[in-house]
Amino acid sequence: MAATIPLPEPTAELPLEAVERTSRLIRQQRGRADALIEVLHQVQELYGHLPPAALAQVARELRLPLSRVQGVASFYHLFRLEAPTAHRCAVCLGTACFVKGGAELAERLERRLGLKLDDAAGNGTWALEHVSCLGACGQAPVLVVDGQLEPRLPVDDPAALEARLEALGLAAGDPVGAGR
Template sequence: MTSSAPASTDPRITQVIRRHGARADALIEVLHQVQELHGYLAPESLRDVATGMRLPLSRVHGVASFYHLFRLEPPTAHRCAVCLGTACYVKGGAQVAARIEQRLGVRLDDAAGDGVWALQHVSCLGACGQAPVLVVDGELITRLPVDQSEALDARLEAAGLPQRTTT
């Protein structure tokens, strides 16, 4: 007798779960593939995964909320990630993050951002020798001039980061 996982509401999620045999040790990979389908892990997707894998929703949500690569909110159109690893932090990464928060009018690590832009921190972008660095919509921006306010603003402008307008 073959045991099959209960079907979820979304047949694509059911298919992902079946590919992994509904094994609990495949939860991270299942969540990754579900996020690929939808761009983030919506509450109903987490319920479908929990049901389909016969796992408590608390476990599925716990895994999804623990790992920073999983998004529980819909992604914004534009994303900026500032490195706050040791080399970048020492060379002014925190000041870059504060300047971008001010510039965009968003808070660091608020996944919803302003609905268009979000700013997150990362622990390393692998460009320590070019610190401080950030990524804007997938493009690496290096050697930011933290001590030169106008030059920093010019680099952020060139990277496509808009200046928040005050009303």
């Protein structure tokens, strides 16, 4: 019988209530290893991301190697291993949005916010990501700012686009989003 290496205990960096809630989530799944993805989704809802100590707790309580839990968490793009920024902006680059100026919109937002597309850490306040489709093709190009869909952005009219972005709190010269 192979010896097992003990996993680190959750540290004081995790609130006790959250640690207890994670344990309850795992018990609700009857500690089944095949429930790993569901457990990770619920843990991410709890913390807003998947902190290392929470991954260690999940591994220990599901009796899985930490490397497997970390591998699953890092493989799926819906899991965040870093705390999310205060504000998120998603630009659609699906076919309809791309054809109607989605790429130009993404470039403009990168310059405006002073960050790179798909850098999860963003600039500390804002993160800018691309999505393949938001299901609003008839309203292209579209953008989602903090969960709110913004349709029919006037990419071909720079002044109107600037005014619209300003109204959304994406103020020019305000790369940290203080105007929001």
